[in-house]
Amino acid sequence: MGPKFLRPLTAPDAEKGQAVQFGLDNPLTLDSGRTLAPWTLAYMTYGALNAARSNAVLVCHALTGDQFVASAHPVTGKPGWWETMVGPGKPIDTSRFFVICANVVGGCMGSSGPAEIDPATGEPYGLSFPLVTVRDMVRAQAMLRDALGIEKLLCVTGGSMGGMQVLQWAASYPDRVISAIPIACAARHSAQNIAFHEVGRQAIMADPDWHGGAYQLQGTQPSKGLAVARMAAHITYLSEAALQRKFGRNLQSRNGISFAFAPDFQVESYLHHQGMTFVDRFDANSYLYITRAMDYFDLAADYGGVLAEAFRGCKTRFCLISFTSDWLFPTVENKRVAHALNAAAATVSFVEIDTDRGHDAFLLDEPEMFATVRGFLNVVAATQGVA
Amino acid sequence: MAYLRPDLAAIAEMIPHGARVLDIGCGDGALLEHLRTTKKVDGRGLELSQQNVNACVARGLAVIQGDADTDLAEYPSQVFDFAILSQTIQATRNPKSVLGHLLRIGRRTAVSLPNFGHWRVRLSLLLHGRMPQTKALTYAWYDTPNIHLCTIADFVAMAQEEGADIERALALSENGRAKPMRAEAWAPNFFSEGAIFLLRTR
Numbered sequence: 001m002g003p004k005f006l007r008p009l010t011a012p013d014a015e016k017g018q019a020v021q022f023g024l025d026n027p028l029t030l031d032s033g034r035t036l037a038p039w040t041l042a043y044m045t046y047g048a049l050n051a052a053r054s055n056a057v058l059v060c061h062a063l064t065g066d067q068f069v070a071s072a073h074p075v076t077g078k079p080g081w082w083e084t085m086v087g088p089g090k091p092i093d094t095s096r097f098f099v100i101c102a103n104v105v106g107g108c109m110g111s112s113g114p115a116e117i118d119p120a121t122g123e124p125y126g127l128s129f130p131l132v133t134v135r136d137m138v139r140a141q142a143m144l145r146d147a148l149g150i151e152k153l154l155c156v157t158g159g160s161m162g163g164m165q166v167l168q169w170a171a172s173y174p175d176r177v178i179s180a181i182p183i184a185c186a187a188r189h190s191a192q193n194i195a196f197h198e199v200g201r202q203a204i205m206a207d208p209d210w211h212g213g214a215y216q217l218q219g220t221q222p223s224k225g226l227a228v229a230r231m232a233a234h235i236t237y238l239s240e241a242a243l244q245r246k247f248g249r250n251l252q253s254r255n256g257i258s259f260a261f262a263p264d265f266q267v268e269s270y271l272h273h274q275g276m277t278f279v280d281r282f283d284a285n286s287y288l289y290i291t292r293a294m295d296y297f298d299l300a301a302d303y304g305g306v307l308a309e310a311f312r313g314c315k316t317r318f319c320l321i322s323f324t325s326d327w328l329f330p331t332v333e334n335k336r337v338a339h340a341l342n343a344a345a346a347t348v349s350f351v352e353i354d355t356d357r358g359h360d361a362f363l364l365d366e367p368e369m370f371a372t373v374r375g376f377l378n379v380v381a382a383t384q385g386v387a
Numbered sequence: 388m389a390y391l392r393p394d395l396a397a398i399a400e401m402i403p404h405g406a407r408v409l410d411i412g413c414g415d416g417a418l419l420e421h422l423r424t425t426k427k428v429d430g431r432g433l434e435l436s437q438q439n440v441n442a443c444v445a446r447g448l449a450v451i452q453g454d455a456d457t458d459l460a461e462y463p464s465q466v467f468d469f470a471i472l473s474q475t476i477q478a479t480r481n482p483k484s485v486l487g488h489l490l491r492i493g494r495r496t497a498v499s500l501p502n503f504g505h506w507r508v509r510l511s512l513l514l515h516g517r518m519p520q521t522k523a524l525t526y527a528w529y530d531t532p533n534i535h536l537c538t539i540a541d542f543v544a545m546a547q548e549e550g551a552d553i554e555r556a557l558a559l560s561e562n563g564r565a566k567p568m569r570a571e572a573w574a575p576n577f578f579s580e581g582a583i584f585l586l587r588t589r
Binding site: 317319335338339342343345347348349350351352353354368371372374375376378379380382 | 429431437440441443444445446447448449450451452453458461462463466
């Protein structure tokens with residue numbers, strides 16, 4: 001069955017995806033100590049599972065992503081968020097691989113999250129939804145994998161928070177993950193990243209329309225706060241050089257500056273646009289929950305502070321990718337993971353791609369990234385006898 | 388089979404089937420790929436140039452971008468059967484410490500290097516009074532990555548100081564032939580363009 005969406009579907013032709021309903025007998029046990037039941041995980045699949053069930057690739061989405069990785073978004077009608085990477089003939093080739101992407105638990109595209117109805121009360125969860133962690137997200141995906149009857153994943157990949165999930169997958173289920181491609185991520189969220197997230201959360205919570213998280217009951221939405229959160233975050237996804245190249249100090253109007261606070265600079269209009277379009281597709285409380293999950297992520301902390309211990313005896317083949325101008329998840333954080341994997345004697349490749357497009361580069365047309373993923377997956381598929 | 392540089396071909400012959408190998412300064416991965424296809428070697432690489440690393444990963448090799456001078460300290464001891472350093476030691480900032488790490492990380496270590504004692508180098512400096520540029524050493528003094536060139540005799544002395552036994556020593560001639568040599572002898576240090584050593588910690 002399909003997921004239930006919170007927002008009106010403006011792209012009626014888009015695929016709506018599927019969802020697994022887990023009943024009271026199948027609770028999701030959370031790191032917080034709470035459990036979630038019944039609960040739902042919404043997902044999309046692309047391509048076909050082969051007879052040996054050996055060609056499944058799990059894609060994990062980032063903070064504001066969703067399961068629509070390679071097909072039109074049913075709310076915005078825009079192309080899938082990673083259509084450059086995933087599709088027929090693409091590096092993650094859906095004519096060879098069975099690609100799965102699930103909306104994270106806590107999200108707002110059909111999976112259980114704060115905007116969904118709490119079956120116990122008949123009202124939206126709001127802040128009564130339990131806090132989730134990256135490990136909870138992965139645990140939920142593992143239950144989906146079981147529901148789909150897949151023993152081993154040929155590859156788990158994703159960028160940013162998706163990359164965090166990839167690392168967690170390899171640490172939690174090393175025998176079930178044949179290869180892993182964590183992109184532009186880290187084994188822990190840095191103080192600077194937590195700080196940026198807190199700015200976003202405070203912007204949402206300062207919006208009077210937030211109503212302590214119960215805005216759905218009030219028939220409102222903290223759109224202004226969420227838009228500001230998105231604007232601040234969006235700056236961190238770019239680089240100083242990319243902003244300068246795209247906008248410089250270019251003005252909106254030929255008539256020069258306005259001596260007022262309407263957007264004079266093109267970069268301002270761009271950010272406003274980013275903020276405004278975001279609120280049409282994303283739930284403010286979900287934004288609070290998922291940013292918190294990222295803040296809490298510290299893989300080494302679960303292993304006595306030694307990251308290598310998280311990967312001890314791990315047979316997974318890793319390919320790590322970072323970008324030179326990414327200051328949100330800089331190369332040094334990715335390299336830290338590479339060294340830990342090496343110390344754990346895991347099989348690891350590490351590629352740093354030269355680009356000025358910042359953190360968002362992983363979503364963009366980066367030929368070297370595509371060549372790397374394609375080459376790596378080819379070899380992995382060959383070792384597993386996947387045609 | 389694709390062309391393999393003569394020193395790499397000679398090193399490849401030293402590696403047994405199925406060995407665990409760390410190739411430091413692995414370039415575009417030619418040796419690692421050769422070892423994987425011909426000897427089913429479990430190979431890893433460390434390479435400074437990102438362009439080369441990307442080429443390796445696209446070939447499906449396990450290679451990390453990194454610097455031999457700084458990153459080797461993080462490798463555990465004796466986890467590889469072979470540590471390989473081909474045509475790289477002369478480009479490191481601290482060749483002695485790099486060699487020390489290699490001997491610690493690998494049960495055996497294979498090193499290939501250009502020989503600054505080659506007669507052409509000696510003659511070039513003697514006749515022209517300028518920093519030698521030869522077929523094997525093509526860079527001008529100001530843009531060479533080879534900041535610590537040495538002769539065969541220099542390397543042998545350093546290996547001994549680092550407590551390494553030389554198990555095998557090959558002289559590399561100008562036409563790319565590798566043949567066994569006596570490491571301490573005078574002639575190879577004069578007549579060979581490069582050398583390959585197989586070392587192990589005493």
